[in-house]
Every structure is written in structure tokens, then in C-alpha cells.
Amino acid sequence: MDARDPAGLHTALCMLRDYGFVCLEGVPATMEATEQASRRVSFLRETLYGPGMWRTEVRAGGGNDTAYTGIPLPVHNDGCYWADPPGIQSFHCLQGAPAGGGTSILVDGLAVAAALRSQDPDAFDFFASVELPYHHTDPDAEVSQRRPVIGVDRATGELASFAFNNDDRAPLRLSPPSRVPQFYKHLRTLTSLLRSPAFELRLSLQPGTYLIFDNTRVLHGRTGFKTDSGRVLAGCYIGKEDWHARLRTVARAMGKYTPSVTLQPPAPPAAPTPPVAQ
Numbered sequence: 001m002d003a004r005d006p007a008g009l010h011t012a013l014c015m016l017r018d019y020g021f022v023c024l025e026g027v028p029a030t031m032e033a034t035e036q037a038s039r040r041v042s043f044l045r046e047t048l049y050g051p052g053m054w055r056t057e058v059r060a061g062g063g064n065d066t067a068y069t070g071i072p073l074p075v076h077n078d079g080c081y082w083a084d085p086p087g088i089q090s091f092h093c094l095q096g097a098p099a100g101g102g103t104s105i106l107v108d109g110l111a112v113a114a115a116l117r118s119q120d121p122d123a124f125d126f127f128a129s130v131e132l133p134y135h136h137t138d139p140d141a142e143v144s145q146r147r148p149v150i151g152v153d154r155a156t157g158e159l160a161s162f163a164f165n166n167d168d169r170a171p172l173r174l175s176p177p178s179r180v181p182q183f184y185k186h187l188r189t190l191t192s193l194l195r196s197p198a199f200e201l202r203l204s205l206q207p208g209t210y211l212i213f214d215n216t217r218v219l220h221g222r223t224g225f226k227t228d229s230g231r232v233l234a235g236c237y238i239g240k241e242d243w244h245a246r247l248r249t250v251a252r253a254m255g256k257y258t259p260s261v262t263l264q265p266p267a268p269p270a271a272p273t274p275p276v277a278q
């Protein structure tokens with residue numbers, strides 16, 4: 001397919017909807033070409049990380065986020081501290097890490113939620129109902145928000161979203177306080193699943209391959225790399241309503257529009273799961 005054509009763009013957006021991510025091949029490894037491809041999807045969101053497109057690379061002092069270091073990052077969702085987390089996040093490797101490392105890791109949060117529901121219903125109920133606090137503070141920004149890890153569609157009962165970032169959690173002030181030890185008990189189970197290779201997809205991104213994923217469903221992380229490696233990722237955030245609107249209009253142009261065109265399908269069957277840590 002060619003994402004520059006309406007049919008190709010429709011296919012790419014349907015893959016994003018159905019699988020939670022899509023890789024576009026043949027995108028020139030420049031900020032300009034990456035932005036052009038991104039704007040085919042929709043408007044770029046301006047945030048505290050920059051106006052539209054941003055570069056993820058090692059910064060002196062680590063910048064205002066762990067992304068700007070070379071340390072390994074456990075899988076997480078971005079923007080848990082915002083009222084409206086990014087619907088889409090994207091990565092285009094403009095320059096790799098010649099010495100190795102920097103492998104991207106994706107985990108389908110809906111598959112993890114489905115496994116948690118079958119393996120540990122108490123933990124599932126906790127993470128689907130208790131709002132966890134998140135925050136981000138730097139010299140120019142201070143934002144905070146509370147949200148449950150697992151979102152369930154109230155109308156259908158289907159798993160709908162996933163939001164978790166252990167590194168961005170704020171001090172726990174749960175009510176009643178008895179929920180705090182419950183949290184740590186259930187966190188052990190959740191972390192065991194999120195770190196399980198059974199749920200991981202590892203991608204060694206290369207210049208030319210542009211990864212776009214649903215940040216409200218798919219968690220992302222990376223292996224560590226040397227800080228002097230020169231690794232550079234270009235990317236952006238796009239709002240969920242904006243890329244859904246583009247999917248509807250492209251589907252309409254293709255004669256494939258239905259009122260439910262942007263509804264997420266049920267979560268895929270859970271991958272084989274390892275024993276849960278007790």
C-alpha cells in the first residue's frame with residue numbers, strides 16, 4: 001500500500017485501529033518527511049515537549065524526561081498526567097545506535113488487561129476502578145491527573161483503554177488508605193504481566209520505518225543504549241478524536257464508512273501467559 005494515497009491511508013489507519021500500531025515503510029529519514037507523513041494522519045499536538053514534531057535524543061542533564069537519557073525504559077503510556085493523553089504517538093528512527101541497544105518494545109495493554117481479568121479478577125477490578133495519581137514537574141510545567149489503568153466501555157463492557165506509567169506516578173493518596181497496600185499487592189501482578197516476553201513485540205527501528213501506535217492502548221519502552229551513540233528519534237503526538245476523524249473521512253471517501261468505523265474491536269486473545277508472581 002501507499003499511505004500517500006487515500007486507499008493506503010485508509011488501510012494504515014484501519015491497521016492502527018485493529019492492531020494498535022502500524023509501520024509505514026519508505027519514509028525519508030528527515031524531520032520534514034516525518035512531519036509530512038504525520039500530517040497525513042491529522043493535526044499535530046503542541047505540548048510541553050514541543051510544538052508538533054519533536055526529537056528524542058540524549059540531552060545534557062537528561063532534559064525534562066527520562067526519554068532524553070540512554071537508560072532502559074520500562075513499557076509505559078505517555079501523558080498519564082494530562083486530562084487528555086495523546087491518542088497517537090509515533091517514532092521514526094532518524095539515526096540508530098551503532099553500538100547497539102535502543103530496541104523499541106511494544107506491549108498491547110488490552111491483551112494484558114484481558115489476561116489480568118482471567119488470572120486475577122481482584123487485581124483487574126482494582127486497576128479498572130481505582131484512579132492512580134500521576135504528575136510531571138519541570139521549570140516550565142506542572143501537571144497532574146488521576147486515572148484508572150484499565151478503561152472499560154460502559155455501554156459494551158469491552159476493554160477500551162490502558163494507561164500506566166510507573167515512572168510518572170505521584171505520591172499515593174488513596175481513599176480509603178487501605179487501598180495503598182492493595183495497590184502494591186496488585187502492582188506486583190500487573191508488572192509481572194507487563195514485563196512478560198509473552199506480551200512483548202521488540203522492534204529494531206531503522207531509518208525509513210515510521211512506527212505509529214495508539215497510546216491509549218499500546219505501551220512502549222526501549223532497551224538502554226550508550227549516551228554518545230547519536231541515536232535520534234523523530235515523533236509527535238496526535239489527538240484521538242483527530243485521527244478518528246481522519247479515519248471517518250477517509251473511509252467515507254472510500255465508500256467504506258459505517259457509524260462504527262472508529263470503534264475499537266474487542267481485544268485480541270491474550271498471549272500465553274507466565275505464572276503470576278505471588
Ligand SMILES: [Fe+2]
Nearest residue numbers: 067077078220
Ligand atoms: Fe514514552
